[in-house]
Amino acid sequence: MAWSFSYFPGRRLRVPRRIVSRWADAPVIRKGLLVILTVLGATALSSPNASAQAGRLEISGVPAFLNRDLQRLLPAEAEPQSLFEANRQARRAASILSQLLESEGFYAARVTPFAEDGVQLRRGVRVEAGGLFIIGSSTISFLGPPPEDEIQTALSKLLDGVATGAPAQAGPILATEDAILRRLNGAGYADASADPVDALADGELQTLDLTFRLKAGRKVTLGPVRIEGAQRTRTEFIEDMIPWAMGETFSPERLEELRRRLGETGLFNAASVRLDPAPADSSPGTVVRGVEVELAEAKNRTFTLGGSASTSEGFGLNAGWELRNARGRGETFAIEGVAANLQRRLETSFSRPNFGHYGRLLRVSARIEDLETDAYLQTGGAISAEVEDQITGRLRASLAIEAGYSRISNPQVRLAGASRRDVTSLGATAAAEYIGVRDILDPTNGVRARIAIEPALIRDGSLIGVTRLTGEASVYSDLGTPKIVGAARVRIGSLAGANGAPPDRLFFAGGGGSVRGYEHQSLSPLSETGLEGGRSLAEISLEARWRTSERLGLVAFVDAGAAGQSQRPPFDEMRAGAGLGVRYYAGFGPLRADIAVPLNRRAGDASVQVYVSIGQAF
Numbered sequence: 001m002a003w004s005f006s007y008f009p010g011r012r013l014r015v016p017r018r019i020v021s022r023w024a025d026a027p028v029i030r031k032g033l034l035v036i037l038t039v040l041g042a043t044a045l046s047s048p049n050a051s052a053q054a055g056r057l058e059i060s061g062v063p064a065f066l067n068r069d070l071q072r073l074l075p076a077e078a079e080p081q082s083l084f085e086a087n088r089q090a091r092r093a094a095s096i097l098s099q100l101l102e103s104e105g106f107y108a109a110r111v112t113p114f115a116e117d118g119v120q121l122r123r124g125v126r127v128e129a130g131g132l133f134i135i136g137s138s139t140i141s142f143l144g145p146p147p148e149d150e151i152q153t154a155l156s157k158l159l160d161g162v163a164t165g166a167p168a169q170a171g172p173i174l175a176t177e178d179a180i181l182r183r184l185n186g187a188g189y190a191d192a193s194a195d196p197v198d199a200l201a202d203g204e205l206q207t208l209d210l211t212f213r214l215k216a217g218r219k220v221t222l223g224p225v226r227i228e229g230a231q232r233t234r235t236e237f238i239e240d241m242i243p244w245a246m247g248e249t250f251s252p253e254r255l256e257e258l259r260r261r262l263g264e265t266g267l268f269n270a271a272s273v274r275l276d277p278a279p280a281d282s283s284p285g286t287v288v289r290g291v292e293v294e295l296a297e298a299k300n301r302t303f304t305l306g307g308s309a310s311t312s313e314g315f316g317l318n319a320g321w322e323l324r325n326a327r328g329r330g331e332t333f334a335i336e337g338v339a340a341n342l343q344r345r346l347e348t349s350f351s352r353p354n355f356g357h358y359g360r361l362l363r364v365s366a367r368i369e370d371l372e373t374d375a376y377l378q379t380g381g382a383i384s385a386e387v388e389d390q391i392t393g394r395l396r397a398s399l400a401i402e403a404g405y406s407r408i409s410n411p412q413v414r415l416a417g418a419s420r421r422d423v424t425s426l427g428a429t430a431a432a433e434y435i436g437v438r439d440i441l442d443p444t445n446g447v448r449a450r451i452a453i454e455p456a457l458i459r460d461g462s463l464i465g466v467t468r469l470t471g472e473a474s475v476y477s478d479l480g481t482p483k484i485v486g487a488a489r490v491r492i493g494s495l496a497g498a499n500g501a502p503p504d505r506l507f508f509a510g511g512g513g514s515v516r517g518y519e520h521q522s523l524s525p526l527s528e529t530g531l532e533g534g535r536s537l538a539e540i541s542l543e544a545r546w547r548t549s550e551r552l553g554l555v556a557f558v559d560a561g562a563a564g565q566s567q568r569p570p571f572d573e574m575r576a577g578a579g580l581g582v583r584y585y586a587g588f589g590p591l592r593a594d595i596a597v598p599l600n601r602r603a604g605d606a607s608v609q610v611y612v613s614i615g616q617a618f
Contacts, residue, residue, distance in 0.1 A: 057093060058124030062101075069100060079121075086115035086123035094125045103170040105133045107201055107208070133168040136200075136207030140180070140214060143195060145284045147216045151187050155180055159212075168208040173197065177212055184216060188249040190289070191217035191278055220250035220275070223288040229295035233267060234328035238293065240354050247288075250275065255291065262295070265353065267325050270296040300324045308613040310512050311606065312519035314341025330354065342520065345369035359390030372411075375521050375531035376503040380406025380423075394436050400429040408502055410529050423502045427456030437476060441589030441615045444485050449473040458502060466497030466505055470537070474618050485545040489618040491561075492569045493537035506533020507563040512611040513618075514539060515561040517577020517596035519606065524563040534563030538571050541618060545583070553583035555594070557617065575600040577609075581617075589615055 080086040090113035101109040108130035115123040184192035198211040262271035276290040304320040320336040338345040349365035368381040382404030409420040431452035437443035454468040470493040511520035539561030564570025579596030
């Protein structure tokens, strides 16, 4: 929304709100301004009452509070080589000044460019700002059938931003018109539009009376949905994602919600949701209009390959294969394998989205694995079933049941011929997770948090019960800059129940993903036979991430943590590590390389640890 304005003292003018043709393709500055940046060069700005300065464009009479805007809008010009060029620069600056002053409510301003030849060329603009116009009145007028009375009442409340006595600035007027149209759209008037605002100026009173002229159009209710482009995908799967009922009043948010849901499935390269065109019949009343969903399906098979390396954990390679939309309802069948110094694992899973209703995911999986750490050796497998519900757009909750068998031994005791432990378990996990970030691999703003409670029955010669509780939260902020991100993470855990829990139920600290600068699991309790897991955990991490270019970044970090023998998180036993890292921002996410040193080094601790992996540390 914008309008051109000319003011003549002593006359009342009805001025249509328009953007003149020479502004048509230029960006409009909002934030209280209606200024079109058509100046290719610009001028250095002197103070409002500046005297002549050789080699500079002279500007005088501008209200002081606009100086910063002028400095931004009028950068330095080249020194003019002729009187003609000096005149051109002055006129160009005068045009910008006129538009700026009008947008700020100085509709009676007089702006006079000048250029003079002498020992040196002088050029500039003299301004007589006049008084600041204020809003005299603001009303809404409907060009055609008006909406319901309650909608008109709601629209009238939106005029508070341009209330009587407020400065007659362009920004609030633009924002008010946008808000009125959004409110009309949200009330079902899909074709609502606005004609140029009528602005009636009174030069004597220095007021501006506004009339927002609206065309509401016909109210729309949503009819049948047509789906185009679905080849492998079943129509009923898409219909289950529709967030409105037949005959519901149109809302642009509803259509956008369906488009978002389709995009989140990962099944489509493109998805558009459009309201059918308005019928030729323009008679008043409600009209039913269908919705067209147009899809472009993505490839449904994916192969992934990744790796990691660190001085304490060695090398690792992981590969995966995924078949999506296997039966036309968004199902995913996946196989993942990991081969690393500390772990070998093969896992298969089947997931079904919108199980029972939209937002519920069913996942069934089975795995076999072989773990080899300094604390324990474990070989076994497990099967599990999980149901996850999307409570809100950012909050989800899950419940899982898992049954497993494992053979566990201590790497030190095993050499002495001690017997192994054969462990069977039946456990459940109830978890809630809040995801308030846009990019999980590289978050820049927001919060992530997760809490989980995991009760389990374990048979290891005798039957025991344990309950594991963990909580983790991460906070991210760009600190008001486009290149720097501050990140912080806290993780705590506690294990309740009988003694004798197997190592995979205990807590370990140290290494990548925990406390960098220390070897894997090395910040865990010690016994006569070596490392053993703890019944509690406390970890804290701080990072400063600096994006130096589109592809590269630097990171400084401090980690601290420990696993303790008691159920109380061992804050007093925490050890810290610090370091620097490099990030390479690939198309799928950042690749990271970190080097860290222990700040509370013990005898036997290495002086430096190196970590290489995919994604940010947290």
